[in-house]
Amino acid sequence: MFTIDTRSRTPIYEQLMEKLKELIIREVMKEDEQLPSVRVLAQQLTINPNTIQKAYRELEHQGYIYSIPGKGSFVSPVKNEINKERMEMLRKELERIVGEILYLGVPKDEVIKLIETMEEPERREDKND
Structure with a gap:
């Protein structure tokens, strides 16, 4: 999906957020599409699951994704009104x-x-x- 630069001065969770935002904005990830689970993404990127959880929480707070307990995180539908x-x-x-x-x-x-x-x-x- 993408890579994270562990030597960057930018925190890993922020890098992850920016990469996911870019995929969502460019509509590579479509609305209501499920994001990789925290566990799977942590294994793929070899980073701490808490880091991924923090990025997902912030993306949800900003309105890019939404979560369904027990199901996972999904890309939010595009809103016609400006946030x-x-x-x-x-x-x-x-x-x-x-x-x-x-x-x-x-x-x-x-x-x-x-x-x-x-x-x-x-x-x-x-x-x-």
């Missing part, structure tokens, strides 16, 4: 990052050009696979 709390958090993070870039002396028009050249994540259109 306002999540959007506010991302807006603040973007303000922090752009503020730091501007502080480092990058002109505002270059920041705007950078944003304009960014591409939206690819989404798979064939939902009936």
